Amino acid sequence: MVFLTALFLINLQADLRWVEVDVALWQDGRADFVYRVHWNVMSGTMSGFYFQEKTVDPYFEYESAYAVDDWGNEYRIEIKDLGNKYDIILGDKKRFGPGEITYIFHFGGDLGSSGNLALTESEFGDLVVFHWAPAQWDEPLEHYTVYVYYPIKSARGRVDPAEYGFRTERFMNEEYLLSYFSQEYEGEQWFTVRIHKNDPPSTYKMLIQQYVPAEYFRAEKFGTITITPEARDGFGFPLEILWMLVYIVPYLMYGNRKAKKIKGTYSQVASLTWLRDDWVPPKIEVAQFRKSGKVAKLDLIEAAFLLDYPVNKILTILASKLEDNGIIKVQSTAPVKITVLQRPTVRYYEAAFLDAVKPDGTFDEAGLQRVVTEVVEKISQKAWDCDLEATKLYYEEKIGAHVPETSLDKEYDKREYYDYLMNRDFTRRHYYSEREQGFVIPGEAVKSYSAFVRSDACHSACYVHTACHDACHSACHSACHSACHSACHSACHSACVSGGAH
Numbered sequence: 001m002v003f004l005t006a007l008f009l010i011n012l013q014a015d016l017r018w019v020e021v022d023v024a025l026w027q028d029g030r031a032d033f034v035y036r037v038h039w040n041v042m043s044g045t046m047s048g049f050y051f052q053e054k055t056v057d058p059y060f061e062y063e064s065a066y067a068v069d070d071w072g073n074e075y076r077i078e079i080k081d082l083g084n085k086y087d088i089i090l091g092d093k094k095r096f097g098p099g100e101i102t103y104i105f106h107f108g109g110d111l112g113s114s115g116n117l118a119l120t121e122s123e124f125g126d127l128v129v130f131h132w133a134p135a136q137w138d139e140p141l142e143h144y145t146v147y148v149y150y151p152i153k154s155a156r157g158r159v160d161p162a163e164y165g166f167r168t169e170r171f172m173n174e175e176y177l178l179s180y181f182s183q184e185y186e187g188e189q190w191f192t193v194r195i196h197k198n199d200p201p202s203t204y205k206m207l208i209q210q211y212v213p214a215e216y217f218r219a220e221k222f223g224t225i226t227i228t229p230e231a232r233d234g235f236g237f238p239l240e241i242l243w244m245l246v247y248i249v250p251y252l253m254y255g256n257r258k259a260k261k262i263k264g265t266y267s268q269v270a271s272l273t274w275l276r277d278d279w280v281p282p283k284i285e286v287a288q289f290r291k292s293g294k295v296a297k298l299d300l301i302e303a304a305f306l307l308d309y310p311v312n313k314i315l316t317i318l319a320s321k322l323e324d325n326g327i328i329k330v331q332s333t334a335p336v337k338i339t340v341l342q343r344p345t346v347r348y349y350e351a352a353f354l355d356a357v358k359p360d361g362t363f364d365e366a367g368l369q370r371v372v373t374e375v376v377e378k379i380s381q382k383a384w385d386c387d388l389e390a391t392k393l394y395y396e397e398k399i400g401a402h403v404p405e406t407s408l409d410k411e412y413d414k415r416e417y418y419d420y421l422m423n424r425d426f427t428r429r430h431y432y433s434e435r436e437q438g439f440v441i442p443g444e445a446v447k448s449y450s451a452f453v454r455s456d457a458c459h460s461a462c463y464v465h466t467a468c469h470d471a472c473h474s475a476c477h478s479a480c481h482s483a484c485h486s487a488c489h490s491a492c493h494s495a496c497v498s499g500g501a502h
Helices: 170-175 239-259 265-269 300-306 311-324 348-355 365-382 388-400 415-421 429-439 449-454 456-460 469-478
Strands: 013-025 030-043 048-051 066-069 074-081 086-090 099-110 117-120 127-132 143-153 177-185 188-198 208-213 223-225 328-333 336-340
Touching (some): 030 048, 048 099, 074 099, 143 208, 300 365, 300 388, 311 328, 311 348, 311 365, 328 429, 348 365, 388 415, 415 429
Parallel strands (some): 013 143, 117 223
Antiparallel strands (some): 013 030, 030 099, 048 086, 066 074, 074 086, 117 127, 143 188, 177 188, 328 336
């Protein structure tokens, strides 16, 4: 194991809060990796940290690397190869602090060649085992989460892993919180596994060991390890042989290839389709992730949905803001007919709202329902580890305050929006009232946020409500307590420790 000596400036105090990793697997064993590393700079200013990647030779996507602070400001990132590690720093010699900042960087590599994807035989047929661990860090974390995207097309929403032949080891069910869902990418839905660990200590190795049928991969170049598993008698496999298979076989097969940089390596990897921002953080359904008292950062429209204000009132505010900005023109109110005057870059729900306008100026009902769906999904992503009750109380006070302090939303900052939601008297009350009836969407499912997440429309994804938590978590946690045999390749390739804020 390679340990890293952290370099701190005298006045710098920074804690590593959490790390999230996306791993998108391709059929030939190549993979796209995205790291999101979140720091809390308590005093002084921070430039960056050190990162070690020993599993693969990383091919960084330098242009897409960036950092974003809690105020939404973005910073360019530079990645410097220091030989046995990489220096991930803010570009242009910038420093940040105090405050919280997330570093996001992407790279590609070949897990088939490194031996972290391998073929194995079992009573379940030929399987590909994914045996890997992300980078270790020199500080304890609030959580470590890995999303594994398999090259397996799936149904939309939550999925049953057994339908795709997915299996995992018992230790993973005992050590981690696991969940399974589909992720959209380039118009297709892909089978995805989320592995979550709360409060991992420093230098924690998050070992991942999963199996899928070999038919999903082009595994000609993968190593082959033959084991006869004992499905009912547990893991009675001799440890000495397991040790040999873990350390000797992979190096005999791949060590020479890994150690040497042959001609054509870059051209082989240059064709990777980089992940970039197409992979969004999946929706979280396990309620234990929530931190007591933590308030989600929402804008006015999102907060209004969470607080169960009528959907037609929220859509009326949205339309009024777009009309005030010269993006739409309301031609009539009974029924509502709208002309879209321009299509600038707008917020995600505003774009969905404009998409719902039909050529004749009326609204597509399914399109308006999609507006609601997108807002609910976004709330889920923003509030996945937050205290919902504390969040609701916070925004109730903000929206209900008679005398505004600071604006909740820099774009939706008119006081009349708040007065309208609270049913107060104000100058343009009649203007809003005559429009709101045009945005009444038939059906209980979209009358309010809570009604929506209880409806059939909600079953296509898992949102931030917790009514079904016990049943969902129990099912997710035990779904793959299978009698799978033990894999024969260790994650020693990723035995490295990253960190060292400086």
